[in-house]
Amino acid sequence: MAGGRIVVVGGGQAGFQACSSLRDNGFDGDLSLVCEERTLPYERPPLSKDYLRGDIDLALRPESFYDGKGIDLIAGRVAGIDPRARTATLDSGRSLPYDRLILATGARARTLPVPGARLSNVFTLRTVGDAESLRKRLEAGTRVVVVGGGFIGLEVASLAQELGCDTTVVEVLPHAMARVVTPQTSDTLVEVHRSRGTRVLLGRRVAAFDGDHAGRVRQVALDNGTRLEADVVVLGVGVVPNVELAYKANLPTSDGFLVDQTLRTSDPAIYAIGDCARFPSRHASSLIRLESVQNAVDQAHHVARCITGQPEPYTAVPWFWSDQCGLKLQISGISLGHDQTVLKGDPAEGRFSVFCFRSGELVAVESVNRPADHIISRRLLAGTTELTPDDVAHPDFDLKKAPR
Amino acid sequence: MAHITYKQADGTATTVDVPVGCSVMRGAVDNGVDGILAECGGGAICATCHVYIDEASTAKLPPIDDLEDELLQVTASPRLPGSRLACQLPAMEGLVILVPEKQL
Incomplete structure (x- = not known):
C-alpha cells in the first residue's frame, strides 16, 4: 500500500515509531497520529530513572520532524471506532476515516484495590505528569514506601534512596521482579538495594493506606500488622492494557488486543502493537503481551513493513533493561x-x-x-x-x- | 551550536547544528540522520550508535570507559581504531562522524 489513509491511535513509543517507519518505507498517503497526552511523543524509560533527578528532554523528536514527514499530530482521545465505516471518532466528535488503523493505545498504571489507595501523595508512574508530581515530593528525609518490586518500583526506590529518602519496598511475591528474572538475579539486586540502606520486604501484602485529616497518606498497613510511616507512596504494581476500543468494534481481547503473527486483529484493516497487543511469539510457549521499548519499536517497524510490503510473521527477540543502584x-x-x-x-x-x-x-x-x-x-x-x-x-x- | 558532519558509508554527508551539551547520538537522531539507531536511547547498553571518528578528533573526546569498551567489542560493524559509541560523545564544533554500514 503506497497511498491511502492511515490513522495511528496513541502517541507513545509504538505509535510514534509506526508513523516514522511508514514514511521511511515510502508510505505517502495521509498519516495521522492521535495523542492523548498534550505533549510531543516522548521516551518513558527515563521517568523512573534520570527524570526523577531533574529535567531532561524526553521528546523522541522535535516538532519539526512531524511537519517534515507529513505526520498530522492530532491532540485528543479516540472515543470509538467503526470497523464497517472504517472511521475513528474523537472525543470532540471529529471523525477520522482510515484505510488502515494501528492501535498503539498502550497501558495505564494499575492501582491497588485496598482502602486509602486514593489518598494524596499515593502516586502511580506512567506519564511525564506523574513523574513531575512525584519528583516534587522526593527530598532528603522523605519517607517513601514503594509498593511493588518490579522494574518501575525498584528503579524508583534506587533513585529515592540516592536522593536521601528513607526508602522501603514492599513486594507481595517472595522474589522481586519475579515476572522477568531468575531468583539468582533477583536476590543479587535486592542485596545491592539493601546494602545501600533501602528496606526490601518480600512476601508482604499491603492491607491499607491510612491518611491524615488533610487526606494525605501517613501510614502503610501490611498484612502482618506492620505499619510503615510514609510521606509518599509509589505504586509500581503493573499496568492494564487500554483495550476499551475493542468492545464496540467487536475485536477480540484477552488482557490486550489479540493479534496474529502479522500483528493484525480479527479485522484485516486494524493492527495492534506495543503494550496493548497480545501476540504469538516463537520466543514464548504461549501468547504474550510485552511492556517494553523494544517491543514497541520492533512491532512498529514490523507493522509498517506489513502495510507497505508483504505481511510476514513478527519474530524479533524480546529484550529489556533496567538501571538500579x-x-x-x-x-x-x-x-x-x-x-x-x-x-x-x-x-x-x-x-x-x-x-x-x-x-x-x-x-x-x-x-x-x-x-x-x-x-x-x-x-x-x-x-x-x-x-x-x-x-x-x-x-x-x-x-x-x-x-x- | 556545534556543526557536526555525519558521513554515510555510501559517501553522502549531512552537516547539522547540534546544541552543545547534546550527544553526537542525539544530534543524529533529532536531525533524522540515517544509520544511528540508538535503540536504548543513550544508556550505553545496546551498541547501535556505533560510529567512527577521525584520528585528529579522537584526542579531544572523553576516553573510552570499561562499559563502552566492552560494547565496542561486539558491534555489528568491525571495531576500528576510531570506533566510539555516539551516545558517549559530547557535541563538539567541527566533528566529522563516519556512520558504519550496519548497526544490527
Whole structure:
C-alpha cells in the first residue's frame, strides 16, 4: 500500500515509531497520529530513572520532524471506532476515516484495590505528569514506601534512596521482579538495594493506606500488622492494557488486543502493537503481551513493513533493561518456563550473566553489567543456537566465540 | 551550536547544528540522520550508535570507559581504531562522524 489513509491511535513509543517507519518505507498517503497526552511523543524509560533527578528532554523528536514527514499530530482521545465505516471518532466528535488503523493505545498504571489507595501523595508512574508530581515530593528525609518490586518500583526506590529518602519496598511475591528474572538475579539486586540502606520486604501484602485529616497518606498497613510511616507512596504494581476500543468494534481481547503473527486483529484493516497487543511469539510457549521499548519499536517497524510490503510473521527477540543502584540489568529472550540455569561471572562483583534453558534450549540471558553478553545473546536467540548448558558451564566458555 | 558532519558509508554527508551539551547520538537522531539507531536511547547498553571518528578528533573526546569498551567489542560493524559509541560523545564544533554500514 503506497497511498491511502492511515490513522495511528496513541502517541507513545509504538505509535510514534509506526508513523516514522511508514514514511521511511515510502508510505505517502495521509498519516495521522492521535495523542492523548498534550505533549510531543516522548521516551518513558527515563521517568523512573534520570527524570526523577531533574529535567531532561524526553521528546523522541522535535516538532519539526512531524511537519517534515507529513505526520498530522492530532491532540485528543479516540472515543470509538467503526470497523464497517472504517472511521475513528474523537472525543470532540471529529471523525477520522482510515484505510488502515494501528492501535498503539498502550497501558495505564494499575492501582491497588485496598482502602486509602486514593489518598494524596499515593502516586502511580506512567506519564511525564506523574513523574513531575512525584519528583516534587522526593527530598532528603522523605519517607517513601514503594509498593511493588518490579522494574518501575525498584528503579524508583534506587533513585529515592540516592536522593536521601528513607526508602522501603514492599513486594507481595517472595522474589522481586519475579515476572522477568531468575531468583539468582533477583536476590543479587535486592542485596545491592539493601546494602545501600533501602528496606526490601518480600512476601508482604499491603492491607491499607491510612491518611491524615488533610487526606494525605501517613501510614502503610501490611498484612502482618506492620505499619510503615510514609510521606509518599509509589505504586509500581503493573499496568492494564487500554483495550476499551475493542468492545464496540467487536475485536477480540484477552488482557490486550489479540493479534496474529502479522500483528493484525480479527479485522484485516486494524493492527495492534506495543503494550496493548497480545501476540504469538516463537520466543514464548504461549501468547504474550510485552511492556517494553523494544517491543514497541520492533512491532512498529514490523507493522509498517506489513502495510507497505508483504505481511510476514513478527519474530524479533524480546529484550529489556533496567538501571538500579548503578547496575545495568539487561535481559534477552523470555525466561518464563525455564528449567535450568547456568551462572557465569561473579554476582558479588556485580558482573554476571544467568543463562536460562528450557528443555536444553537457550531461551534467555540475564546480564548485570555485562552488556556484551546481552548483545551476543540477542544475536544467538534471533537464530537457532545449539549452545547447551554444558557448553556454557565449561570454565573456558567464551560467548564471543560461540557459533551463531 | 556545534556543526557536526555525519558521513554515510555510501559517501553522502549531512552537516547539522547540534546544541552543545547534546550527544553526537542525539544530534543524529533529532536531525533524522540515517544509520544511528540508538535503540536504548543513550544508556550505553545496546551498541547501535556505533560510529567512527577521525584520528585528529579522537584526542579531544572523553576516553573510552570499561562499559563502552566492552560494547565496542561486539558491534555489528568491525571495531576500528576510531570506533566510539555516539551516545558517549559530547557535541563538539567541527566533528566529522563516519556512520558504519550496519548497526544490527
